[in-house]
Amino acid sequence: MEKEIKINFEVIPSYDELNDIEKTLFDKAKTIREQAYAPYSHFFVGCALLLENGEIITGSNQENAAYPSGLCAERTTIFWTSANYPDVKIKKIFVIGGPEDALSSVPIPPCGGCRQSILEYEAKQKEKIEIYFAAPNGEIIKTKSIRDLLPFSFDGSFL
Numbered sequence: 499m500e501k502e503i504k505i506n507f508e509v510i511p512s513y514d515e516l517n518d519i520e521k522t523l524f525d526k527a528k529t530i531r532e533q534a535y536a537p538y539s540h541f542f543v544g545c546a547l548l549l550e551n552g553e554i555i556t557g558s559n560q561e562n563a564a565y566p567s568g569l570c571a572e573r574t575t576i577f578w579t580s581a582n583y584p585d586v587k588i589k590k591i592f593v594i595g596g597p598e599d600a601l602s603s604v605p606i607p608p609c610g611g612c613r614q615s616i617l618e619y620e621a622k623q624k625e626k627i628e629i630y631f632a633a634p635n636g637e638i639i640k641t642k643s644i645r646d647l648l649p650f651s652f653d654g655s656f657l
Contacts, residue, residue, distance in 0.1 A: 507639055507646060508640040508641075509640075510639075511637050512636075512637065512638075515638075519548065520590075520630070522546075522554065523547075523548060523554065523592040523630070524546075524592055524594065524632070526544075526556050526592070527544040527546040527592040527593060527594040528544060528634055529544065529556075530544040530545070530557065530571075531544025531558055531571070531595065532558075533558050534558035534559045534560070534571065535558070535559070535560045535561055536561050536598065537561060538561050538563070538565075539561060540597060540598040541559070541595065541597055541598065542558070542595065542596065542597075542598050543595035543606065544558050544571055544593070544595070545558070545572050545574070545591065545593050546575075546591075547576070547579060547588050547589075547590065548588070549579070549586045549587065549588060549589065550586055550588075550589055551586050553586070555578065555579045556575060557571050557572075557574035557575030557578060558571045570608070570611065570612050571593065571595070572591065572593055572608050572615065572616065573612055575591075576591075576615055576616065577615075580619065587623045587625055588619055588623065589627065590627065590629075590630065591616065591627055591628070591629050592630045592631075593606065593607070593608055593629070594606070594631070594632050594633065596633045601634065601635055602633040602634070602635070602636075604633050604636065605631050605632045605636065605637060605638065606631055606632070606633055607631045607639070607647060608629070608631065610648075613647055613651075614651075614652070616629065616644040617644050617648055617651050618653070618654075620644055620645070621653050621654060626642055626643040626645075627643065628641070629643070629646075629647065
């Protein structure tokens with residue numbers, strides 16, 4: 499029997515529709531994106547996350563000639579945050595990505611590995627993390643949890 503999965507998400511038409519904290523996160527993700535080290539793919543990604551204590555942490559993708567030794571912006575940011583703020587919950591994550599020199603308007607979602615890593619931190623903190631993803635220009639996609647982007651997810655409950 500074939501079944502269907504429904505994915506819940508919101509489309510925010512433009513930057514102007516964001517609230518103040520969302521604009522700050524967008525701006526920080528867009529700025530840190532420019533510091534990505536992506537000499538091989540030329541695909542630049544920036545991430546900004548909001549902690550429950552109000553801190554904003556940023557990171558960008560970091561490539562390496564010895565694939566897959568590089569790391570995506572989302573995991574760079576989350577892992578650093580967990581190491582430095584181990585007991586502080588993540589409230590929101592903003593991801594902005596696209597080709598280095600292109601003015602793409604297609605929202606760039608987290609890759610599968612990043613989705614799995616974000617899922618781990620949702621489970622750790624026992625609270626959903628809002629995920630926003632976008633290109634430097636255009637609409638923004640928002641989900642209330644990484645589970646919206648990772649149906650049939652694998653977590654520690656299987657172990």
